[in-house]
């Protein structure tokens with residue numbers, strides 16, 4: 001068993017100070033009622049009673065005793081939440097729009113792509129696919145290397161990330177052509193020492209094969225929590241989903257879809273009762289607040305992050321983002337935020353675009369005067 005690495009899976013967990021972290025990638029990006037109940041039970045039995053929603057639309061269990069790993073894998077397999085092996089799990093890196101509609105073909109594309117990827121070798125671990133094939137594109141800000149999306153007239157498009165336009169593909173040809181594009185990426189030298197991303201590859205002058213190119217429909221901004229015409233988006237502080245809340249949601253919703261915004265989408269639901277950790281406020285800061293594990297869970301952390309981020313969230317100005325990181329690696333949110341706090345050996349460093357960095361900040365002082373963080377300097 002390998003227990004270190006940047007991309008944990010279920011077969012290949014990551015070791016943390018408080019036990020193993022297992023990442024679960026639900027097939028088609030959704031959980032049935034039975035799977036949700038099962039995961040809630042596993043989080044209570046083997047973990048810390050909480051599941052983490054990730055920005056890759058996955059779920060994580062942490063605090064797993066190494067001795068329980070094999071038993072947990074058996075349980076995940078019984079719930080149809082385990083890939084055949086580590087290589088299959090690692091390659092099945094597919095972000096799926098949660099807003100797909102019955103009859104639009106998205107679940108079938110996800111299944112066919114997963115099956116095709118199982119036979120494809122040589123892609124980097126972070127290389128991913130986005131199925132943005134719902135009524136409107138929503139995954140433009142979600143990391144992916146090969147995208148299936150739609151033109152304004154609904155035509156399916158295959159677009160390498162970094163290209164402005166995509167090639168029209170038929171529903172039957174979409175997956176074979178996506179896999180062929182991935183093979184072109186490998187064959188044209190996109191992978192170096194096991195790493196590589198499509199956008200960087202195109203930026204160095206490599207041109208993917210294709211004759212006809214069309215622009216995709218304009219992407220929508222990331223959605224906010226709360227009711228929508230097609231269901232409910234449920235947010236949780238820092239993506240922390242209490243197991244009891246997951247079980248309660250499973251009783252209320254026949255299906256739960258994962259999203260890359262650390263929210264759950266519950267299709268067809270218009271309202272929910274109050275549940276622990278649940279936030280349906282469209283103005284909620286949680287989709288805009290990021291914090292890594294920090295101390296004491298991560299051995300590399302130079303400070304506590306999650307309690308600080310939760311305390312500061314209430315003061316975050318509307319529309320702004322906050323990232324609290326336990327060290328400079330910025331695992332939780334590699335992209336720049338409006339306000340970033342990074343723990344160092346001598347206190348936190350505060351970074352805000354356009355202003356000089358402030359160093360050596362004491363977290364207790366930050367909490368006493370949060371306006372000094374977010375307000376004008």
Ligand code: SF4
Nearest residue numbers: 292298301326327331
């Ligand atoms: S950013 Fe640093 S402290 Fe936070 S989880 Fe990553 S390695 Fe650990």
